[in-house]
Amino acid sequence: MRSLLEQIKQRRLALALKQQDMLLRIGISRQQYQRIESKGNPRLDTLELIAKGLKSELLLIPQEKLNAVLAVLSDDSNQAAKENNPSFADDPWQELLGDNE
Numbered sequence: 001m002r003s004l005l006e007q008i009k010q011r012r013l014a015l016a017l018k019q020q021d022m023l024l025r026i027g028i029s030r031q032q033y034q035r036i037e038s039k040g041n042p043r044l045d046t047l048e049l050i051a052k053g054l055k056s057e058l059l060l061i062p063q064e065k066l067n068a069v070l071a072v073l074s075d076d077s078n079q080a081a082k083e084n085n086p087s088f089a090d091d092p093w094q095e096l097l098g099d100n101e
Helices: 004-014 019-026 030-039 044-053 063-073 075-084 086-090
Strands: none
Touching (some): 019 030, 019 044
8 A cells, every 4th residue: 555645646646736736725835845745754734734735635544444445445346336236326435434323
């Protein structure tokens, strides 16, 4: 699995953003952002800002649920699950994390 810093960089690139674009999105200069992507170790509040700027969310996923979450996020598994469970298309996260309420 890719490190969080690799995921941040890949998300930025997927949104076709340059490091300097983060200044307008979250108020971090290109140099500050470059340091975060290359050396890491940002504060939690900085990570939350970066996630928001990248139209993403930070999540804490229990280790025992990680494979199930990754399967839902996978296009191939997602398609197979939709075919086998029609209600999956309405709520792919249904019962995944044990929250049946």
